[in-house]
Amino acid sequence: MTNSALFKQIKAKASYLCVGLDIDLEKIPPHLLKTEDPLFSFAKSIIDATHRYAVAFKPNLAFFETYGVQGWKSFEKVMRYLNKQYPNHFTIADAKRGDIGNTANRYAKAFFETYGVDAVTVAPYMGKDAVEPFLAYQDKNAILLALTSNEGAKDFQFTKEQGLLLYQKVLQISKSWQGAERLMYVVGATKAESLQSIRKIVPDSFLLVPGVGAQGGSLAEVTKNGMNSHCGLLVNSSRGIIYASQKEDFANAAAAEAQKMQTEMKSYLEIAGLV
Amino acid sequence: MTNSALFKQIKAKASYLCVGLDIDLEKIPPHLLKTEDPLFSFAKSIIDATHRYAVAFKPNLAFFETYGVQGWKSFEKVMRYLNKQYPNHFTIADAKRGDIGNTANRYAKAFFETYGVDAVTVAPYMGKDAVEPFLAYQDKNAILLALTSNEGAKDFQFTKEQGLLLYQKVLQISKSWQGAERLMYVVGATKAESLQSIRKIVPDSFLLVPGVGAQGGSLAEVTKNGMNSHCGLLVNSSRGIIYASQKEDFANAAAAEAQKMQTEMKSYLEIAGLV
Secondary structure: OOOOHHHHHHHOOOEEEEEEEOOOOOOOOOOHOOOOOHHHHHHHHHHHHHHHHHHHEEEEHHHOOOOOHHHHHHHHHHHHHHHHHHHEEEEEOOOOOOOOOHHHHHHHHOOOOOOOOEEEOOOOOOOOHHHHHHHHHOOOEEEEEEEEOOOHHHHOOOOOEEOOHHHHHHHHOOOOOOOOEEEEEOHHHHHHHHHHHHHHHOOOOOEEEOOOOOEEEEEHHHHHHOOOOEOOOOEEEHHHHHHHHHOOOHHHHHHHHHHHHHHHHHHHHHOOOOO | HHHHHHHHHHHHHOOEEEEEEEEOOOOOOHHHHHHHOOOHHHHHHHHHHHHOOOEEEEEEOHHHHHHHHHHHHHHHHHHHHHHHHOOHHHHHHEEEEEHHHHHHHHHHHHHHHHHOEEEEEOOOOOHHHHHHHHHOOOEEEEEEEEOEEEEEEHOOOEEEOOEEEEEHHHHHHHHOOOHHHHEEEEHHHHHHHHHHHHHOOOOOEEEOOOOOOOOEEEEHHHHHHHHHOEEOOOEEEEEHHOOOOOOHHHHHHHHHHHHHHHHHHHHHHHHHHOO
């Protein structure tokens, strides 16, 4: 999806919310475990309940992969459902893949062609030839890890070379790659103060921001420091929305949480004059 | 597998060869495409033909994942076959996974429990909490990317902080992680001269060395600079072995290439007094 097509969706919904589908069978309402495909049943209910408040959905691949072939069948069903029912929603396979050229090609083919996702999260450690195969798809995106929101982020992402931190170097260098206009970046919201420096390096790129909600990031801070003239933000919430209730009312509870975030987002978009 | 158990296998076979299963349906002998499961048929033939010369097999997940659910079924079959027929061989899922704690848990569960592999390759960018869940399994290993053999390795892995390169920092810092005795490292063979500096940081760890053969690394150089008192090396060859012939004699041709490497390895193990 081009930045402008995504911005169009953001304006239409007055939302830059991405709902993360980190589906843990130990946390979903117990009555769903009796359905034929609990992963899909839960995902479908959450998608149907929240789609009007969200512009993107982000299935977390580990939570499908952990169930082997059955899990991949569920992921395939989720993607088929999304592409059929909600073709205007931006879909992100949160897979954090990263491998050399001829292997990266295969991952790109898997996600973009076999499953029909719009974007894949990708790890930067192996450099350019691990990412460019994803950027070769004209209407697809790669979302490169820059600054993550976890504790371990500090182990390597702040490695400093001539005044530049590694995550800043990742942003800087990746801008020169073939197809870089289709790059987006993962930027952890718990480091909202870093967003200003990030925006200096990639003023125009979309940033996928996890860590708002359960991980403690503030939507107001992220928006203040990260929003650009075409919004440029996708703020993800997973647990805060999908596990808002673990009872039979879970879908309504998820919708209420998503709506709360969308309402706040709408106000920020209005202040910025974007809707 | 413990280092000493792996060393025992290396001595028994007089080999530290890992056969990489990067199975490209466009490169396998055409007559196999008519079988019910070409990925599995090819893998089985290669495994049967080369197992006596190798201590490890490394399926590359991208080449299975790219075929969706069918590809995962094939991977499951390959792992079941390996675990049943060749339980003493060390199996490596070359998946390069890396994500935050609760997600990393799921990946570890998938590979170690669902598929029964011995080791998974893991990316370091997200730090400690992306790797430790893999190290929590007492009889399993995580193989952390340090220095890779691809062109893009130079983009970030040589980032220099106070005289230390990023890949050296990855080695250094990861040594302090919980379960670090179960860590191994990916070290690209095309940088054989770097092996000496790597051995200073991780003298005892096993190194998985890709890039010998098709990618131009020299087995003699790698061995000279990387071997330790319990061998400490797994040298991988994928394309050089599995595509030695693309005709009906492919299995014999693969066996011949594997044997050639094993014979050379045996001579180095003898010189080192390890067999």
